[in-house]
Amino acid sequence: MARRPGPAVVGAGWAVFVIANTQRIDVVPFFNDLRSYYHRDYTGVGALLSAYLLGYLLAQVPMGLAADNLPTRRVTLAGLALIAATSGVFALVRQYWPAMLLRFLMGVSGAALYSSTVKLLLGIAPSRGAAMGVLQSGAGTGMIAGLFGLPLLAQVVGIRPAFLAVAVASAATFGYGAACLPGGPPPRAAGGTIGHQVGTIVRDRSFVYLASCTFLGLFSAYGITAWLPTYLRNEFRFTSAAAGAIASLINVGLAAASPVTGALSDRLGVRGPVIVGGFVALALAFAVLLGVHSVAAVGGAAAIAGVGLALTLPILTTMTTEIFSVERAGVAVSLNLAVGQVASTISGVLFGIVLDATGSFRLVWSIGTAVAAAGIIPAALLRARERTAPAARSAGDRRGS
Known part of the structure; x- marks a missing residue:
């Protein structure tokens, strides 16, 4: 029986997710301001988000391998140190292409944080779904801080000092994590070659379903999260x-x-079944934005989308650790997210291109509705697979014991 992590440990994991997601989304409320700051169009400023996501994507598998084959806690702390440093420089840089490079490096840092923190916390939690839910609530809190708290701070101190404040908070989280994060499981002694570690996961049919759900879920997530402030x-x-x-x-x-x-x-x-319900909720949120043009409808759609994301993203990560085991969680979670981050990276630029070309948010919301509805298909296949997969059944037995 896994021992229950204490409040300080859970708080440290939660804080890592807060920082990672604040850093990821913090440019979004300022797309209009950054257009004039960098002399770019919507495609250009949308690329600042995509640069982070591209770094996150390309570093996912290497960081997952690091989390499985090196001391996991060190991977998390290295990610925190790097994101604090790169975001601090980003706050001071005034040229577009250096800013793009720094956003890319911030994404690399973020990749070091996700799978390693998931492995640290879920490896010692007796109820993995609840533990992952707490971590995901940190992600949501970080997004709130980036989308709402940061603009409020920027009204008082300015955009650049607000970005610098996030870098300082990242450094503080490094200190908290160094004091409270657990040591984690020992590195795998005989995990095989990199090709073997990756291949045994990607050849599993369950991974195809998980990755498809994550791809469509993250495309939907960034379609609504990244462009809703600009729409308003x-x-x-x-x-x-x-x-x-x-x-x-x-x-x-x-x-x-x-x-x-x-x-x-x-x-x-x-x-x-929880994941299927999440995609239904996401499709409904986009449909409301498409069909009703009012502030009240936007608020309702936003709340529905949040519940839809809660029903999909943390449950998919939890299921990944159960199907492929905690020992392989770093690689499995990272591979799953790498596929999903392709969608996130595409969405930032794609919706910017659509908006520049047509000026139509209705087309943006139409694309989002179709993508979210498509997610029901792999989610249903995953549910059918879950009924017969021995790994899923044994996970259920563990929870009932």
Whole structure:
């Protein structure tokens, strides 16, 4: 029986997710401001988000391998140190291409944080769904901080000092993590070659279903999260802070619902039906944005989307660790996220191109609706696989013991 992690340990993991997600999204409320700052169009400023996501994507598998084959805690702390340093320089740089490079390096840092922290916490948690729900609530809190808190701070101190404050918070999280994060399991002594470690996972049919769900879920997540503030500013003339407040309802829903959905999936003993429900909710959120042009509808859609994300993203990660075991969690989670980050990277630029070419948010929301609805298919296949997969059954037995 795994021992229950203490509040300081859980708090450290939660703080890592807060910082990683604040850093990821912090440019989004300022797309309009950064257009004039860097003299770029929407495609150019959307690429600042995509640069982070591209670094995150390319570093996922190497960082997952590091988490499985090196001391996991060191991987997390190295990621925190690097993201604090690169984000601090980003706050001071005024040229576009150096800023793009720094955003890329921040994404590399973020990749070091996710799979290693998941492995550290879920490896010692008796209820993995609930533990992953707490971590995901940290992700939602970080998104709230980036979309709502940062614009409020920027109104007082300016955009660049606000970015610098996030770098300082990252350094503080490094100190907290160094003091409180557990040592984690020992590195794998005989994990095989890199090709073997990766190949045994990607050849599993369950991985195909998991990765498909993650791809479509993250495409939907960034389709609505990244462009909702700009939609509110352009269509309803909101300030950046007001737009961030409405958009943050997505992450309020994510932060509030994730512990509940994780605990629910633990109690049910199955994950698949929860994931199917999440894609239904995401499709509904986009459909509301497409069909109703009002601030109230935007707020409702944002809240629905947050619940939809809580029903998909943390449950998919939990299921990945159960199917492929904690010992292989670094590689398995990273491979799954690497596939999903392709969608995230594409979405930042794709929706910017659509918006530049057509000026139509209706087309953006139409694409989002179709993508979210498509996610129901692999989620249903994953549910069917879950009924017969021995790994999933044994995971259910462990939770019931």
